[in-house]
Amino acid sequence: QKEVEQDPGPLSVPEGAIVSLNCTYSNSAFQYFMWYRQYSRKGPELLMYTYSSGNKEDGRFTAQVDKSSKYISLFIRDSQPSDSATYLCAMSRMNTGFQKLVFGTGTRLLVSP
């Protein structure tokens, strides 16, 4: 069983829609939760990260963590065609010696004009 599960998609939405991207995980030791965006043939770009449970907002993006359910989400409001990319969730224990990121497989998002 993978430590992090993520639906690969693709997820197709019209421009302006609210997008919900999700990951589940099995390791309760994870404390930091990240979302990366990756365009084709590029490296992952850090969008935002949260610590433990709760919400974090940055512009059109909102990240939510529910540690009790081992479930994290990324919401994108007013989606744009430029948001079309693969979105990767990643998480870490972030203790000394355990700073490695564990990734989901990524969800491909397509926003049509």
Add this chain to the structure above:
Amino acid sequence: EAGVTQFPSHSVIEKGQTVTLRCDPISGHDNLYWYRRVMGKEIKFLLHFVKESKQDESGMPNNRFLAERTGGTYSTLKVQPAELEDSGVYFCASSQVEVAQYFGPGTRLTVT
């Protein structure tokens, strides 16, 4: 501020040959990480340097892979001899504080 750079962007080698990948982290970042994505799989951790020291190399697949970080600056990842299953995209990331890891564009390695 320049981001993480990797060289080459793409390498095609034959099975049994040697390849060396290079990563230049963001200036001032003490933490440097190598990750790999093989076809259809998730990105997986290989190892972590703090300055020139290996902090965690639990993800290195076998002893055909050798990573070094000279003087705590750039890092190289050597694969010798390369096997078909080593094909994939190799990413380097760096961070100043541990949480925010910034990734390079990756090196696409094809072993034929």
